[in-house]
Amino acid sequence: MPKNFQSPSGMHDIFGEQYDYFERIREVFFKVAKIYGFEGIETPVMENIKVFTRGVGEHTDIVEKEMYSFKTKGGDQVALRPEGTAGIARSYIEHNLYTRTQPIKFFYFAPFFRYERPQAGRYRQFWQFGLETIGKESPVLDAQIIAVMYNVFQELGIKDLVVEINSMGDSSCREEFEKVLKKHFKKENSSLCADCKKRIKKNPLRVLDCKKCIKVKESAPQIVDYLCIQCRDDFKKVLEYLEELNIPYDLNSFLVRGLDYYTNTVYEFFASGSEERLALGGGGRYDGLINLLGGEETPATGAAMGVERTILSMKENEIKVEKETPRVFIAQLSDLAKRKCLKLFEEFRKANVPVSESFGQGSLKRQMNKANKMNAEYVLIMGEEEAVEDRIIIRDMQSGQQENIKTKEAVKEIKKKLK
RNA sequence: GCGGCCGUAGCUUAAUGGCAAAGCACUCGGUUGUGGUCCGAGAUCAUGCGGGUUCGAGUCCCGUCGGUCGCCCCA
Numbered sequence: 001m002p003k004n005f006q007s008p009s010g011m012h013d014i015f016g017e018q019y020d021y022f023e024r025i026r027e028v029f030f031k032v033a034k035i036y037g038f039e040g041i042e043t044p045v046m047e048n049i050k051v052f053t054r055g056v057g058e059h060t061d062i063v064e065k066e067m068y069s070f071k072t073k074g075g076d077q078v079a080l081r082p083e084g085t086a087g088i089a090r091s092y093i094e095h096n097l098y099t100r101t102q103p104i105k106f107f108y109f110a111p112f113f114r115y116e117r118p119q120a121g122r123y124r125q126f127w128q129f130g131l132e133t134i135g136k137e138s139p140v141l142d143a144q145i146i147a148v149m150y151n152v153f154q155e156l157g158i159k160d161l162v163v164e165i166n167s168m169g170d171s172s173c174r175e176e177f178e179k180v181l182k183k184h185f186k187k188e189n190s191s192l193c194a195d196c197k198k199r200i201k202k203n204p205l206r207v208l209d210c211k212k213c214i215k216v217k218e219s220a221p222q223i224v225d226y227l228c229i230q231c232r233d234d235f236k237k238v239l240e241y242l243e244e245l246n247i248p249y250d251l252n253s254f255l256v257r258g259l260d261y262y263t264n265t266v267y268e269f270f271a272s273g274s275e276e277r278l279a280l281g282g283g284g285r286y287d288g289l290i291n292l293l294g295g296e297e298t299p300a301t302g303a304a305m306g307v308e309r310t311i312l313s314m315k316e317n318e319i320k321v322e323k324e325t326p327r328v329f330i331a332q333l334s335d336l337a338k339r340k341c342l343k344l345f346e347e348f349r350k351a352n353v354p355v356s357e358s359f360g361q362g363s364l365k366r367q368m369n370k371a372n373k374m375n376a377e378y379v380l381i382m383g384e385e386e387a388v389e390d391r392i393i394i395r396d397m398q399s400g401q402q403e404n405i406k407t408k409e410a411v412k413e414i415k416k417k418l419k
Numbered sequence: 420g421c422g423g424c425c426g427u428a429g430c431u432u433a434a435u436g437g438c439a440a441a442g443c444a445c446u447c448g449g450u451u452g453u454g455g456u457c458c459g460a461g462a463u464c465a466u467g468c469g470g471g472u473u474c475g476a477g478u479c480c481c482g483u484c485g486g487u488c489g490c491c492c493c494a
Contacts, residue, residue, distance in 0.1 A: 006467075061491080061493080062493080083494085112494080114492095117420080119486095119487070119489090120486095120488080121494080122493070122494075126494060127494090128494060211490095258492070258493065278494085279493075279494065281494055307494085331453080333453095364453055364454095365453070366454095368454040369453095369455085372455055376454090381452080385452085397454070
């Protein structure tokens with residue numbers, strides 16, 4: 001038995017200041033997402049492994065190397081979810097959500113798991129907040145998701161967000177492009193890195209993402225030139241909507257997302273202030289996914305952002321999260337006073353006036369100290385004498401002035417003072 | 420999965436291979452019932468864990484766990 005347990009590698013406890021950031025991000029995200037008509041969803045942290053091997057893609061790194069998977073006692077092959085979209089797609093199919101008015105719009109804020117070497121901004125259990133719009137095909141829905149995320153970051157104080165955007169085409173124009181790309185890379189084979197030589201066969205698009213093969217990339221054909229009329233028009237519309245909404249974007253013809261299910265519009269978000277190219281999140285259209293998982297051909301689009309990375313970015317931008325604490329504090333002394341203050345606390349709660357207390361603290365000095373640290377404006381003090389006479393003292397912490405009132409007037413008095 | 424650096428109290432940091440220290444925070448007291456400032460005292464099984472070298476290891480070596488940076492990949 002070890003003397004000291006540590007949390008598992010790449011997993012961490014969230015409390016204190018860190019929790020305040022989490023809470024803030026969750027609140028802002030939920031609020032904004034609801035305004036745009038999204039509703040909440042929670043899916044299980046694990047799924048049948050096939051949901052991910054089929055959905056995310058058998059040959060993606062996420063599935064091949066990074067998934068926590070195991071066999072249950074009953075013999076089912078399951079995996080901890082490495083991302084959110086596949087599980088939600090499974091849920092959409094399972095509950096026949098196509099029978100509702102389309103599209104279905106979901107938001108989530110949840111933990112995900114990937115077995116990777118941990119680093120700053122990269123954990124084995126990490127949190128994402130995301131959106132999915134399933135069941136309607138329209139570029140305005142892609143733009144809307146980008147807009148929600150953009151506005152969440154605006155509200156959090158990260159103003160200099162940049163959206164990098166590209167289109168991967170649908171399955172037919174992508175196939176066409178991949179052929180051209182393969183031909184190009186084969187010609188340049190000698191100058192490709194070892195990894196990319198392998199990539200040409202399995203997934204030539206990923207070469208565009210390589211940081212080593214920059215020269216070969218630059219001379220490569222661009223996908224936008226190979227999009228069919230439909231896809232090009234679709235992509236153009238997304239960009240037009242973004243312009244309409246004043247959301248800044250950069251076209252990035254090298255942007256290729258690592259998950260197999262993406263089609264057409266794809267994008268990643270970066271805080272332009274930070275020097276590292278750590279993406280805050282990304283998303284795109286995934287019209288093939290529902291079908292891959294056994295449902296009908298269903299258009300869909302979504303995005304997900306990393307919570308821990310958002311916090312890193314907030315801290316880089318020196319954005320502090322102010323915790324709201326009650327402006328009133330109840331202090332008590334003696335057993336009788338404690339009992340009466342417990343009751344008084346309930347009255348404040350019923351009247352929807354937040355107050356704080358430190359009933360566990362013995363000395364009045366400690367309680368005053370705590371009230372001060374919480375920046376209380378008023379402290380209600382009840383000692384033995386006041387308890388017996390059904391009085392309570394109101395102390396104005398700024399001026400130090402105190403007055404006596406009847407205990408039953410306390411809620412009313414405080415309400416008056418707080419205005 | 421591969422390579423570099425790091426790990427001393429709740430936090431931030433000291434300690435030529437030679438008694439493990441300080442500040443902040445915490446608790447108590449100065450004020451038998453009043454915060455911020457001040458003064459005094461106290462407390463924490465502190466060298467991540469396990470081996471080795473040595474008369475002696477926080478310090479050197481090996482392993483391991485954790486963190487961090489780069490590669491890979493991604494949120």
